[in-house]
Amino acid sequence: MQLFETIDTMRDKSRAWRRKNKRFGFVPTMGALHEGHLSLVRAAKAQCDVVAASIFVNPTQFGPNEDFSKYPRTFERDCELLENEGVSMLFAPTVEEMYPPRAVTYVTVEGMSEKLCGNSRPGHFRGVTTVVSKLFNIVEPDVAFFGQKDAAQVAIIRRMVRDLNIPVEIVACPIVRETDGLAMSSRNAYLDPQQRKAALVLSRSLKEAQVLYQQGVRDAQPLIDHSKEMFAQQPSARLDYFEIIHPATLEPVEKIISPSLVAVAAYLGTTRLIDNIVLG
Numbered sequence: 001m002q003l004f005e006t007i008d009t010m011r012d013k014s015r016a017w018r019r020k021n022k023r024f025g026f027v028p029t030m031g032a033l034h035e036g037h038l039s040l041v042r043a044a045k046a047q048c049d050v051v052a053a054s055i056f057v058n059p060t061q062f063g064p065n066e067d068f069s070k071y072p073r074t075f076e077r078d079c080e081l082l083e084n085e086g087v088s089m090l091f092a093p094t095v096e097e098m099y100p101p102r103a104v105t106y107v108t109v110e111g112m113s114e115k116l117c118g119n120s121r122p123g124h125f126r127g128v129t130t131v132v133s134k135l136f137n138i139v140e141p142d143v144a145f146f147g148q149k150d151a152a153q154v155a156i157i158r159r160m161v162r163d164l165n166i167p168v169e170i171v172a173c174p175i176v177r178e179t180d181g182l183a184m185s186s187r188n189a190y191l192d193p194q195q196r197k198a199a200l201v202l203s204r205s206l207k208e209a210q211v212l213y214q215q216g217v218r219d220a221q222p223l224i225d226h227s228k229e230m231f232a233q234q235p236s237a238r239l240d241y242f243e244i245i246h247p248a249t250l251e252p253v254e255k256i257i258s259p260s261l262v263a264v265a266a267y268l269g270t271t272r273l274i275d276n277i278v279l280g
Contacts, residue, residue: 001088003079005092010089011139014140022049022050023142026136026144027044027054029055030056031055031073032073032074032186033074033081033186034176036185038085039147039174040145040146041082041085041086043173044143047171050088051088052087052139052141053089054091055075055092057071058127060123060127060130061131066121091138105130107133108126112156112249116152116265117152118152120272125156132160141168142168143168143169144168144169146171147175148175155247155249156250157170175276180200182200183273183274198234201237201266202264203275205227205230205264206264206276209226209244210262213280218256219255220244220255220256227264238266239265240265242262242264243262244262244263246261247261259279259280260280262276262279263276
């Protein structure tokens, strides 16, 4: 696996591969890799001739009181994992490389970036779409792979790609879970044993919503109310949101008559976790 730390070297290498008419896959990450990330790499390997990944903890998607400075960084271990999975190239720039001095240009998907996590974390999705658009311009992949756990992010990136005519296909891969159902996340490492146990209320609330749907409930509000009651009974978990929305527009759904995204976010102490399922 070749490591590139500058934009020019990464761009030169990716273009060299593209000149060989190779289908080029890309897996952008912030590092602290787990099985969820590796599942994206495997999907990319299955669908593409050559795969690149990136590790970049992007400061513009963190709020002033969020965990940018303490976000887990395990670079050497991450490199070993990616090499073992057959990744050909790793782009690992510095913040200074990605954001030139006095940079003032951002990419915002209006009307979507303020929803779900964007409502709880103002500016978060603006930071995501800005850095992803930069990465796409640098790496120039044919296909980019993201996790379904970040379903709102996937929807927003898809809209950005469509609106800006960026020639990249977006593939969303299934959520990878721990054996007890908790969605894998780099932030799970922050949880103490009590918080780790309490965090299961996220996946349980989604399973309960699925059961009610399978029993014939189609109105969204009863599913939302039931899940809020579950969180009220778990004082160690503070609910941020539990919403049922259209998976492409992120608009609220009153009746589940077509595929609908059920999304939840909650705080365990200061750690914020997200999860989702699709019904219908």
